[in-house]
Amino acid sequence: MSVAAYCQRQRRQIVLRNGTERWRKSIYLGVSNEEDNDRRSLARGEAIDLGILGGYGRGLPMSDTIQRKSSVHRYWTVPVASILLVAIPAIYGLVMAPGYALADPFDHFGLAISNLLPLVFPLLATGIFAISFSEDVRSGYCLLEQIRIGRRPYVLRHCRTGAFVGATAGFMTIAVWWVITMVVAPRVGWVNYYPEGGAPPPPERFTWSQLMGTSPIVFFVAYSSMVALHAALYSVMGVLLTIILSNRLLALAAPFVGSFVLNFVFGSLGLGQWGPMSAIFTQGLTQGSFVPPIATTGAMLLLVLVMILRAMSTKRPAVNFQ
Amino acid sequence: MNFALRFGLSTRFQLLLVGVVALISGISFTGTIQTTRAVARTNELTATGPEALMLCLGDPYLLVYGLWPIAVLTIAKCVATSYRTVLLVRLGGPRGYVASSVIAGLVVAAFIQLTAVGVGLATALPLPWRHSQPRLGTIGLDVLAPLNPDSTSAGQVLVDILLQLAYFFVSCVLLALVMSFIRIRHESGFRIFIGLFLAAPPILLKLWPESLILINPINLLISFRARGAGIHAVAPLVLCLVLVLWIRGTMSTLGHLLLRQLAPAWLLFGGIVLVGMLLVSRQTDLGENSLFTLFYGGSPDSMSFLTWSFEVIFWQGMALVLVLQWSTFINERAWVELIRYGSGVKKLAFGLLADLAVVYLVTAASLLLLWIGDEVRSQHGHWSSAELLQHLVVGPAIVMSMVAIAVLVMWASGRESAALLVITAGIVGSFPMAAPWWPIPFALMFQSNVADGATSEWFRVVTSLVFASASVAALLLVVSKRSAPSQ
Numbered sequence: 001m002s003v004a005a006y007c008q009r010q011r012r013q014i015v016l017r018n019g020t021e022r023w024r025k026s027i028y029l030g031v032s033n034e035e036d037n038d039r040r041s042l043a044r045g046e047a048i049d050l051g052i053l054g055g056y057g058r059g060l061p062m063s064d065t066i067q068r069k070s071s072v073h074r075y076w077t078v079p080v081a082s083i084l085l086v087a088i089p090a091i092y093g094l095v096m097a098p099g100y101a102l103a104d105p106f107d108h109f110g111l112a113i114s115n116l117l118p119l120v121f122p123l124l125a126t127g128i129f130a131i132s133f134s135e136d137v138r139s140g141y142c143l144l145e146q147i148r149i150g151r152r153p154y155v156l157r158h159c160r161t162g163a164f165v166g167a168t169a170g171f172m173t174i175a176v177w178w179v180i181t182m183v184v185a186p187r188v189g190w191v192n193y194y195p196e197g198g199a200p201p202p203p204e205r206f207t208w209s210q211l212m213g214t215s216p217i218v219f220f221v222a223y224s225s226m227v228a229l230h231a232a233l234y235s236v237m238g239v240l241l242t243i244i245l246s247n248r249l250l251a252l253a254a255p256f257v258g259s260f261v262l263n264f265v266f267g268s269l270g271l272g273q274w275g276p277m278s279a280i281f282t283q284g285l286t287q288g289s290f291v292p293p294i295a296t297t298g299a300m301l302l303l304v305l306v307m308i309l310r311a312m313s314t315k316r317p318a319v320n321f322q
Numbered sequence: 323m324n325f326a327l328r329f330g331l332s333t334r335f336q337l338l339l340v341g342v343v344a345l346i347s348g349i350s351f352t353g354t355i356q357t358t359r360a361v362a363r364t365n366e367l368t369a370t371g372p373e374a375l376m377l378c379l380g381d382p383y384l385l386v387y388g389l390w391p392i393a394v395l396t397i398a399k400c401v402a403t404s405y406r407t408v409l410l411v412r413l414g415g416p417r418g419y420v421a422s423s424v425i426a427g428l429v430v431a432a433f434i435q436l437t438a439v440g441v442g443l444a445t446a447l448p449l450p451w452r453h454s455q456p457r458l459g460t461i462g463l464d465v466l467a468p469l470n471p472d473s474t475s476a477g478q479v480l481v482d483i484l485l486q487l488a489y490f491f492v493s494c495v496l497l498a499l500v501m502s503f504i505r506i507r508h509e510s511g512f513r514i515f516i517g518l519f520l521a522a523p524p525i526l527l528k529l530w531p532e533s534l535i536l537i538n539p540i541n542l543l544i545s546f547r548a549r550g551a552g553i554h555a556v557a558p559l560v561l562c563l564v565l566v567l568w569i570r571g572t573m574s575t576l577g578h579l580l581l582r583q584l585a586p587a588w589l590l591f592g593g594i595v596l597v598g599m600l601l602v603s604r605q606t607d608l609g610e611n612s613l614f615t616l617f618y619g620g621s622p623d624s625m626s627f628l629t630w631s632f633e634v635i636f637w638q639g640m641a642l643v644l645v646l647q648w649s650t651f652i653n654e655r656a657w658v659e660l661i662r663y664g665s666g667v668k669k670l671a672f673g674l675l676a677d678l679a680v681v682y683l684v685t686a687a688s689l690l691l692l693w694i695g696d697e698v699r700s701q702h703g704h705w706s707s708a709e710l711l712q713h714l715v716v717g718p719a720i721v722m723s724m725v726a727i728a729v730l731v732m733w734a735s736g737r738e739s740a741a742l743l744v745i746t747a748g749i750v751g752s753f754p755m756a757a758p759w760w761p762i763p764f765a766l767m768f769q770s771n772v773a774d775g776a777t778s779e780w781f782r783v784v785t786s787l788v789f790a791s792a793s794v795a796a797l798l799l800v801v802s803k804r805s806a807p808s809q
Contacts, residue, residue: 077739096755115753115755116750116753116755119749119750119753120746120750123742123746127739127742131737131739134738134739135737247646247649247650247653248649248653248738249645249646249649249738249739249741249742250587250646250649252738252739252742253642253646253742253745256742256746257639257642260631260634260635261594261635263631264598264601264628264631264632264635265597265598265601267627267628267631268598268601268602268604268605268628269601270605
C-alpha cells in the first residue's frame with residue numbers, strides 16, 4: 001500500500017470514528033428526533049461519501065451489512081488455535097514417550113500435558129477468539145455493531161462467544177488426549193509401559209490426580225471442566241482487554257505475560273501451587289489440596305468480572321478505536 | 323523536528339569529514355609505526371587481530387592527541403552553532419538545547435568510534451585472531467602492556483575494547499553537557515574553556531603526579547589507565563554519571579527527558595526484572611559468579627524453571643516492550659510520521675538504532691545492579707570474558723533480531739497477533755525440551771551455553787550478529803518495497 005493510500009485510509013477511519021461518536025452521543029444523550037436524525041444523517045453521509053458503510057449506505061438494510069461483515073471466514077483463529085491446543089499435547093506426548101519409562105497410561109497422560117502445553121496454553125486460549133475480535137476493532141465494525149445493539153449487550157455477547165469457544169477448545173484438549181492415552185495407545189501398543197501391562201495408577205501424582213482414586217471418570221470430568229473453565233477465562237480476558245486497552249498487541253499479550261510473570265513470582269517465593277497456570281497444570285509440583293487451584297480460579301473469575309464492568313462502563317469511549 | 327535542523331549536521335558534517343581524514347591518517351600512521359616496531363623487536367608478526375583493534379581504540383596517545391581533540395572541536399562547534407534564538411524556540415528553550423547537545427555529543431562519539439573501529443578492523447583482519455599466550459608486551463605497546471597482563475583470551479580483549487568504547491561515549495556526553503552549560507552561562511569564556519579541554523588531557527597524562535594517579539581525571543577517558551591504577555572498571559563510569567547529575571540543572575533536564583521517553587511499559591519491565599533478580603538471588607546461591615548463575619537460562623541437561631523464566635523475562639520481555647512501542651507507532655502514528663520522514667526505511671533505521679541504544683542501556687544497568695549486589699554481598703564477582711560477551715553482544719543481538727522479525731511481520735501483515743506469535747516462538751524455542759536443535763538462535767544468549775562447551779564463544783557471537791543483521795536487512799528490504807504498513 002502506498003503512503004497516499006494508507007493516509008487516505010486513516011482519514012476515512014477518523015471520519016468514521018468522529019461520525020459514529022457523534023451518532024452514539026445523540027443516542028445516549030437523548031436529543032430530539034430531529035437533531036438525532038440530523039446527526040445520524042451527517043455521520044452517515046460522511047461515511048457513505050467515503051465508502052465506509054458499504055452496502056448499508058447504498059440502500060441495503062444495516063442488518064445485511066452486519067450479516068455480511070460477520071461471516072465465518074474472519075474467525076479463522078478459532079479452528080487454528082483449537083487444533084493447536086489439541087495437537088500440542090498429542091504430538092509432544094507421542095514424541096517424548098519413548099524417552100521416558102512410563103508406568104501406565106495415566107503417566108503418559110500426565111507427561112503430555114506438562115512442559116510445553118502450560119507454556120502456550122494462555123496464549124492460545126487468549127487468542128482463540130480475541131484475535132478475530134481485534135480485527136473487528138481494527139476495522140471499525142465493532143462501532144457499527146455497538147451503535148446497533150448498545151454497549152452492554154455488545155460486551156456480553158462477545159464475552160459469551162469467547163467463553164463458549166474457549167471452553168470447548170479447553171475441554172477438547174483434555175478429552176482428545178485422554179482418549180488417546182487411556183483408550184487408544186494401550187490397545188494399539190504405541191507405548192511400552194514399565195512394568196509391562198500397567199500398574200494401578202497411584203493417586204498421589206499431582207493435584208487433581210487424587211480423584212483417580214474415586215474413579216477415572218470423576219477425574220476426567222472434574223479436570224477437563226477445570227481446564228475448560230480456565231480456557232474460557234483466558235478467552236474472555238482477551239476480548240475484554242481488546243475493548244479496554246488501546247494497544248491491541250498489549251491486549252493479546254497481557255494474559256499470557258501476566259500468567260508467566262505470576263508463575264515466576266510465586267515459584268520464586270516457594271508458592272508455586274498458587275500460580276495461575278499451576279491451578280490446572282500441576283505436574284511439576286507435589287500434590288496438594290484443592291484450595292490453591294480453586295482460590296486462584298476464583299481470583300481470576302473476580303478479575304474477569306471487574307473487567308466486564310469496566311468494559312461496560314458508559315463513562316469511557318465506545319471502544320479504543322485505532 | 324527536522325533532523326538536520328536539530329543537529330545542524332550540514333556544517334558539522336564538513337568538520338567531521340576533515341576529522342575523519344585526519345583520524346584515518348593518524349591511525350594508519352600509528353599502526354604502521356607500531357607494527358614496524360613489533361617486527362623489529364620480535365622478528366615476527368606476533369600481534370593478533372583483537373590486539374590490533376585495541377591498539378587503534380585504546381592507545382592513550384592516540385586518544386589524547388587524536389580522537390579527543392576531534393571530539394572537543396566538533397562538539398564545541400555543534401554546541402556553539404545550536405545556541406541561536408531560532409533554534410532555541412524550536413528546541414523548546416535551554417532545556418531542549420542541553421538535551422540536543424547531549425544527543426549531538428552521542429552522535430559525534432558514535433561517528434568517531436565507528437571510524438576508529440572501521441580502521442582498526444581493516445588493520446586487524448589480515449592478522450590471526452587467536453593466540454595462546456600474552457602478547458601485548460611483545461608488540462611494543464608499552465603503555466598497555468603492564469596494565470593488562472592477563473589478556474590471554476581474545477574475548478577478554480574484546481570486552482576491554484567495549485569498555486573503552488563506553489568510556490569514550492560517557493566522556494563525550496559529559497563534555498557536551500559541560501560545554502552547553504558553559505555556553506549558556508559564560509558566553510564570553512566559552513573559547514577559553516575549549517582551549518582548556520584541549521590542553522588539559524596531555525598535561526594530565528604526562529605531568530600528573532604518580533602518587534595521585536587514583537584521582538587523575540584522565541582515568542575518565544582511558545579505561546586501561548584507570549584499571550592500571552587499580553580502579554574497578556565500572557567506577558569511572560559511575561563517577562561520570564554522578565558528575566553529570568551534579569551539574570546544576572541537569573537533574574531536571576534528564577528527569578524531563580526520562581519521563582517523556584520512559585513509557586509505563588518500561589517502568590513495569592524494570593520493576594519485574596528487579597523483583598526477579600531479588601527473588602532468584604534469594605532462591606539460589608549466586609556465589610562469586612552472579613552473572614553466570616542469574617542468567618544461566620537452561621539446557622537439556624540442566625533445567626530450572628526459575629532461571630529459565632528469568633532469562634525469558636529479561637531478554638524476551640525486553641523485545642516485547644520494544645515491539646509494543648512499534649505496534650503503537652504502526653497503528654497510530656505511522657501515517658503522520660511517514661509523511662514527515664518521507665521514507666519508511668529512514669524512520670525504521672533511526673528507530674532500530676534508538677532501540678539498540680535502549681537495549682544496551684538496560685543491559686548495562688543490569689550489569690551495574692549485579693555489581694552493586696556483589697559489593698553488598700561482599701563478593702567480588704569474577705565475570706569471564708565469555709560470559710560478558712554473552713551478555714553484552716549475543717543477548718542484545720538476539721533481542722534486536724526478534725524485534726526486527728516482529729516488526730517485519732507486523733508491517734507486512736498488518737496484524738499484531740503475528741508479532742505476538744514471533745515472540746511466543748522465541749520463548750517456546752528457548753525451552754530446552756522443545757528445541758531439538760539446541761541451542762537455536764533464540765536461546766544463544768543463555769549463559770548455559772558457556773558451560774556446555776558445545777559451541778565456541780566466537781561461534782555464538784558471529785551467529786547472533788549474522789542473525790540480527792539478516793533480520794534487520796530483511797525488515798529494511800520489505801519496508802523499502804512496501805512504503806506503508808499493511809492494513
